[in-house]
Amino acid sequence: MDWTEILRFSRxxxxxxxxxxxxxxxxYRLVRIIFLGWEKDRVKSQGSKLSGVxxxxxxxxxxxxxxPWVRRTFKNNALTFIAGGLFHLSLFLVLIFGEAHILVWQxxxxxxxxxxxxxxxxxxxxxxxVSLIILLINRLTHPVLRLLTRLPAWINWTMVxxxxxxxxxxxxxxxxxxxxxxxxxxxxxxxxxxWIPFSRMSHFLFYFFSRTIHGARAGKRAVTP
Amino acid sequence: xxxxxxxxxxxxxxGGWVAAQLEACTRCGICxxxxxxxxxxxxxxxxxxxxxxxxxxxxEQRFTLAGKVKLALGMEKRLTDSDLEHWxxxxxxxxxxxxxxxxxxxxxxxxxxxxxxxxxxxxxxxLVPGDLAEATDKQKTIGSPLGVTDEMWRERIDWITDxxxxxxxxxxxxxxxLMVFTSIELMKFPDNLALIAKIxxxxxxxxxxxxxxxxxxxxxxxxADEELTKLFMHRVFQAAEELGVKRxxxxxxxxAYEAFxxxxxxxxxxxxxxxxIHITELIHQYWKTGRIKIKEGAFDGETITFHDSCKIQRLxxxxxxxxxxLQVLAPTSFKEMTPNKEQSMCCGGGGxxxxxxxxxxxxxxxxxMKLEQLQDIGAQAVCMVCSNCRLQFVDSLAHxxxxxxxxxxxxxxARALI
Numbered sequence: 001m002d003w004t005e006i007l008r009f010s011r012x013x014x015x016x017x018x019x020x021x022x023x024x025x026x027x028y029r030l031v032r033i034i035f036l037g038w039e040k041d042r043v044k045s046q047g048s049k050l051s052g053v054x055x056x057x058x059x060x061x062x063x064x065x066x067x068p069w070v071r072r073t074f075k076n077n078a079l080t081f082i083a084g085g086l087f088h089l090s091l092f093l094v095l096i097f098g099e100a101h102i103l104v105w106q107x108x109x110x111x112x113x114x115x116x117x118x119x120x121x122x123x124x125x126x127x128x129x130v131s132l133i134i135l136l137i138n139r140l141t142h143p144v145l146r147l148l149t150r151l152p153a154w155i156n157w158t159m160v161x162x163x164x165x166x167x168x169x170x171x172x173x174x175x176x177x178x179x180x181x182x183x184x185x186x187x188x189x190x191x192x193x194x195w196i197p198f199s200r201m202s203h204f205l206f207y208f209f210s211r212t213i214h215g216a217r218a219g220k221r222a223v224t225p
Numbered sequence: 226x227x228x229x230x231x232x233x234x235x236x237x238x239x240g241g242w243v244a245a246q247l248e249a250c251t252r253c254g255i256c257x258x259x260x261x262x263x264x265x266x267x268x269x270x271x272x273x274x275x276x277x278x279x280x281x282x283x284x285e286q287r288f289t290l291a292g293k294v295k296l297a298l299g300m301e302k303r304l305t306d307s308d309l310e311h312w313x314x315x316x317x318x319x320x321x322x323x324x325x326x327x328x329x330x331x332x333x334x335x336x337x338x339x340x341x342x343x344x345x346x347x348x349x350x351x352l353v354p355g356d357l358a359e360a361t362d363k364q365k366t367i368g369s370p371l372g373v374t375d376e377m378w379r380e381r382i383d384w385i386t387d388x389x390x391x392x393x394x395x396x397x398x399x400x401x402x403l404m405v406f407t408s409i410e411l412m413k414f415p416d417n418l419a420l421i422a423k424i425x426x427x428x429x430x431x432x433x434x435x436x437x438x439x440x441x442x443x444x445x446x447x448x449a450d451e452e453l454t455k456l457f458m459h460r461v462f463q464a465a466e467e468l469g470v471k472r473x474x475x476x477x478x479x480x481a482y483e484a485f486x487x488x489x490x491x492x493x494x495x496x497x498x499x500x501x502i503h504i505t506e507l508i509h510q511y512w513k514t515g516r517i518k519i520k521e522g523a524f525d526g527e528t529i530t531f532h533d534s535c536k537i538q539r540l541x542x543x544x545x546x547x548x549x550x551l552q553v554l555a556p557t558s559f560k561e562m563t564p565n566k567e568q569s570m571c572c573g574g575g576g577x578x579x580x581x582x583x584x585x586x587x588x589x590x591x592x593x594m595k596l597e598q599l600q601d602i603g604a605q606a607v608c609m610v611c612s613n614c615r616l617q618f619v620d621s622l623a624h625x626x627x628x629x630x631x632x633x634x635x636x637x638x639a640r641a642l643i
Contacts, residue, residue, distance in 0.1 A: 146269070200250070223540070
């Protein structure tokens with residue numbers, strides 16, 4: 001089997017198989033959580049749950065040092081916030097506005113949109129890769145993170161790092177023949193998709209539960225989340 | 226055996242609410258920097274997320290595929306009795322369930338209430354630290370964690386009535402408001418009891434205390450034993466029903482406020498139509514509606530600050546009320562500590578920590594940070610609305626030979642009444 005064939009396999013059957021696992025896995029996890037049962041809250045509210053939820057999401061999205069109610073949180077964890085925030089930003093921008101990725105979205109959903117200029121996406125991707133390396137070093141050295149981190153977390157890191165770095169190499173046509181690096185990029189993306197439902201990377205879904213719960217609870221008690 | 230009881234409790238307690246939040250954790254470790262015990266003592270095991278470890282393991286190993294696989298592959302171990310004993314020290318002696326961690330978590334995970342659930346399992350396993358268990362037992366059998374018997378209670382109320390010339394109606398049928406105090410106030414800060422009585426009388430309140438429902442503190446809630454939590458609140462609710470009151474006023478106690486106001490309706494029957502409020506709200510209402518008048522600037526002069534109690538301010542939302550009153554009492558010398566309000570740092574004595582002798586060194590170490598915050602603004606006095614915080618402040622300030630004076634808000638208001 002040559003690389004052209006591997007490429008055809010990984011962008012075709014493998015990719016679709018991974019998508020199915022990803023969607024089925026996440027659906028299973030979502031449904032399971034919902035059916036674990038939710039107790040009814042009978043406590044009288046003091047403030048507005050809705051406004052609490054709105055502030056909770058705003059806070060979750062824009063943790064910036066100049067916002068008074070998150071300033072301290074930011075200051076005490078500057079590295080995690082800057083590197084973590086930059087990584088997520090980079091991930092979304094590259095995934096949604098990268099020219100090549102838009103083609104993938106188009107093939108899946110039939111819609112497309114204007115890409116970001118390639119040099120910008122390039123810098124954003126580089127920032128994402130650097131952030132990941134910084135986060136890895138932090139995880140290797142911070143005493144709390146060392147205590148918390150087990151094998152799955154290292155796998156998580158690797159699973160995210162590989163698609164990022166292979167995509168970057170591919171864009172710059174470095175070292176590998178195009179078919180090889182393209183295939184590797186796709187294979188790593190597929191591995192990531194399959195891995196997500198089995199790992200804490202599924203937090204992208206449960207984020208909406210926890211932020212809503214926190215916002216509603218704080219709003220109910222008339223405090224800023 | 227112990228592990229089995231704890232595990233059963235965890236499985237029983239695990240609904241979507243718990244599971245969704247445990248699943249959301251990305252293990253970023255940011256919560257550690259919010260925890261005053263971690264900040265003061267530097268032990269990574271005090272990171273709030275690590276305190277959830279028994280609950281997480283129980284949940285994953287029982288409910289999730291990944292957890293089962295990890296268990297089968299030996300990547301994770303089953304909980305053992307010695308694990309639980311280890312975590313008993315962490316969650317009872319190095320956590321006040323202040324819930325500040327929930328306010329910094331990027332995912333917004335309610336870590337405090339989840340730690341409460343970890344405690345519930347440990348309580349079921351009989352792994353509550355000795356001192357805390359003993360005080361809880363006293364509350365169960367005698368009616369007060371400090372061992373105040375019915376007779377002692379009556380004598381004490383009589384003595385306070387004489388000493389401060391305060392009128393304290395006992396078991397008055399037809400009263401509108403039932404006022405329930407803490408044993409800490411009764412035994413350690415009796416003036417608080419007398420001065421609150423003075424405020425209520427001045428406002429012309431039709432109120433009473435009850436000899437049956439005489440303890441507002443809830444050591445079952447500290448332990449997180451749900452049956453005891455209910456039992457201790459039931460005593461008060463029963464008294465409220467018998468006396469036919471419309472309103473239950475929680476004295477200066479944070480945990481009790483959390484238990485009565487925010488927890489009771491979800492775990493037990495609350496007498497219909499009974500309004501439950503904190504004394505701070507009541508005093509603020511009296512002042513707003515003109516039922517009491519306070520002397521403006523009565524405490525102006527020495528720098529006074531306000532300590533936010535976790536359960537009353539960060540989690541109870543009574544943030545502006547005490548401040549509005551302090552602005553009147555000390556318009557020029559009232560100063561905020563940093564951090565404050567929702568972001569304030571717990572005193573270190575809450576959640577039952579102050580009742581555990583083994584936790585004393587933790588408690589003092591945490592208080593050093595509070596002391597620095599006081600010193601940073603040159604505070605000469607500090608005011609608060611929780612007797613448990615007050616006990617921690619009085620004890621720790623003495624420990625560090627600090628001259629900062631400690632007041633309750635009710636005390637200041639009563640002394641400034643016109």
